Amino acid sequence: MSDINRIKERINFCIKGELWEQIPKFFEELHPADIAEIINHASGSVHTKLFELIEDEIKPDVLAELDDQTEADILEDLSDEEISDIVEEMAPDDAADVLGELEERSKEILDLMESEDSEEVRELLQYHEDTAGGIMTPDFVAASANMTAGESIDYIGSLDLDEPFYYLYVVDAEGRLTGWIQLWELLKQANRNQTLDVLADKETISVHTDADQEEVARLATKYDLSSLPVLDWQNKLVGRITMDDIMDVIEEEASEDIFKLAGSDDSELDYSSPLHAVKTRLPWLMITLFAGFVSSVILKRFIDHHIVALSFFVPIIMAMGGNTGIQSSTLIIRGLAVGSFSDQELFKLLGRELATGALMGLICGMIIGVWSHFMVGSSSEIPAIFLAFTVGVSLFSAMMFAAVFGAFAPLLLNRANADPAVASGPFVTASIDILALLIYYGVTVTLIALRSNLLGG
Amino acid sequence: MSDINRIKERINFCIKGELWEQIPKFFEELHPADIAEIINHASGSVHTKLFELIEDEIKPDVLAELDDQTEADILEDLSDEEISDIVEEMAPDDAADVLGELEERSKEILDLMESEDSEEVRELLQYHEDTAGGIMTPDFVAASANMTAGESIDYIGSLDLDEPFYYLYVVDAEGRLTGWIQLWELLKQANRNQTLDVLADKETISVHTDADQEEVARLATKYDLSSLPVLDWQNKLVGRITMDDIMDVIEEEASEDIFKLAGSDDSELDYSSPLHAVKTRLPWLMITLFAGFVSSVILKRFIDHHIVALSFFVPIIMAMGGNTGIQSSTLIIRGLAVGSFSDQELFKLLGRELATGALMGLICGMIIGVWSHFMVGSSSEIPAIFLAFTVGVSLFSAMMFAAVFGAFAPLLLNRANADPAVASGPFVTASIDILALLIYYGVTVTLIALRSNLLGG
CATH class of the missing domain: 1.25.60.10 (MgtE N-terminal domain-like)
Known part of the structure; x- marks a missing residue:
């Protein structure tokens, strides 16, 4: 090296x-x-x-x-x-x-x-470049089922190959895939007179030309395949996807998810002009900007209503809600990319996120309550203990909600056959920012109303 | 299916x-x-x-x-x-x-x-589980250089193999790797009497037992290898890393980066208890919480100094700064994972992020200026045009800074041989949140001072 x-x-x-x-x-x-x-x-x-x-x-x-x-x-x-x-x-x-x-x-x-x-x-x-047809190569080695092991070895020797291959495919007279055998298994055969009909594995795993490349990566990693045969709609073998393309797809799909979560695009790895970067990133930032506008309106209401002390904690509640949501989204997006969820698991998962959000919200809610009491103290127009309680309960509710929403949004998008990663990053954060503030505002108003009722009664 | x-x-x-x-x-x-x-x-x-x-x-x-x-x-x-x-x-x-x-x-x-x-x-x-030694298998097929193609084929047939393999390794008398030949290349040889010394490729690519698994994935994808020989410190061939492990590593490393960016851990894919989730996520949220405390203090200062109208825009500036920073960090982290940067590229890259941040900051700064003018109007204690200018300049500066800082932080961590992804997500966002607010505060105070000077003069 x-x-x-x-x-x-x-x-x-x-x-x-x-x-x-x-x-x-x-x-x-x-x-x-x-x-x-x-x-x-x-x-x-x-x-x-x-x-x-x-x-x-x-x-x-x-x-x-x-x-x-x-x-x-x-x-x-x-x-x-x-x-x-x-x-x-x-x-x-x-x-x-x-x-x-x-x-x-x-x-x-x-x-x-x-x-x-x-x-x-x-x-x-x-073929579309993101499908099995778009990444396959039409060069493959196929033989008929009545060929013997010895004949296949000689046949391979007679071909003028220049691309690596690992599987000998067995096809019928119409060119349909009926089995496969790996080269090492073929060589291992002591009896060279055995036919492929007996030797080849009939449980092949293949994709159709229009399969999404994500499906290709999923099958290859799940079944540990070093290449994958591609069939047309008559089940005729038309190509194979090679190892290097499988590795590229795995890496590409992971990059795609990472960039989408950040509100960008994996084309940034290839293009180095700032204009290209602006074009891919700015639209996502606009979502954040819009959420910011909403937050500024809510903040203004706080201050207009003379509960200034509560406004100090708006950025904390937004940031904590946003980050909690992203943590949940990430788990789901990556989980969906690597495997898939059944319906039962889905409910279990949402329950788990609710519990996680509630627990983290409880801890952070108590900390922020203490902090707000310490920071604002008696200088506020609201009694310190009441302020601490309001802020704590709001953060708790916002985080619990964010954890569930962060998990739910990509699941919903996935159900609707949309890419769960695409809208999750900035979209989830922005939605949670706004919703967290509405929760904060709602909790505050409710508690203030309750308090005046209590005091009034 | x-x-x-x-x-x-x-x-x-x-x-x-x-x-x-x-x-x-x-x-x-x-x-x-x-x-x-x-x-x-x-x-x-x-x-x-x-x-x-x-x-x-x-x-x-x-x-x-x-x-x-x-x-x-x-x-x-x-x-x-x-x-x-x-x-x-x-x-x-x-x-x-x-x-x-x-x-x-x-x-x-x-x-x-x-x-x-x-x-x-x-x-x-x-061996440590994240090293080449930890993921290799000690089963491989090796032959000496003076074996002919025909003899090698027979030799492979005589072994009782049950794991796929694609390369025949050529080793010297001490077991050191001197070449390799893929099975398909061996079969392609019409002349079965040619020795491996002539046939095998001597430009082998290998790793040492203690190489990081990330290095394994990088080499395999770069050179399109379906397996990778592993050597000990005497360059003796001790094992090989198989295709399934290479694919797992690529996927694992990508998952690791995604989860770290979100402030979590890829062990979440394996463990389903909420307590486990809290344990991995909460420490990162604490960083966000701490940044929130700082932001609440700054916000309080705004309001104490009777520039209430400016406080409405604190969440926007924080959120925009944070997201801009994450976009830059993501590019660098993924770039570092997929390839590597030379020193020249490093400077080019930082320059590019500066330009991207400046351009996006200019656009967003103008939008927020118009918005602030529209939202606060004449109701503020500060003239509307001055408010718009202050908020716009602050957002511009914060975004430009965030783009550069977001790129710089992972590069610095990488230089220090730390994992660039680990601290980048919540750490970068939290740092940028605080620094963006300080920029906002600084710009505001400077412009107010300038204005009173101008008016005073």
């Missing part, structure tokens, strides 16, 4: 000093993924320059590993002919990814490619 | 009706991962009952897939003998995971196991 870092340092030194002619010999020593990392990290103005210093042979591998923005920078500078030469040598699924980004230009590039290669890519481009 | 769901529904029906004798025949039709899912989702009181209905043969597979809490429930009810029988049949890395959870009891169980099996597990138990 330290070797790689030393080479990288030298390359960065050459980039800084514009010693371009030195770079190719360092590139030769690196894995395409490392070269891609260097180019990704370099400034936009030298992306194409660096890419052109790579040996032609590994350009396809490097291109497949680049960030979206770096890739776009380079493709913009290359001619259609250059791109078609590179794309031809890529795995069809990677080629489709590149051409998918190019939109209009992709038609001309496809026409420049050899018809066999372009045909495969054209087919892949029909 | 729908078949599986129907079987699951029937099993759940049987559980509800306590028709235990019906369940085994349904279990027979399911994959161990699905049986584990059913038991995980069932209520704690029937966990052991359900586990005992599984065929002995697949108990090890099911146990390996259970949630931590479900596993603990079941292990508590089983005798040492029963556990040792099951654990003996598990892959050594899974067995070590189970025994690692049992602490004191593990000693007796290891003594009950066959010495060959227990020896492997004992060795694995020495």
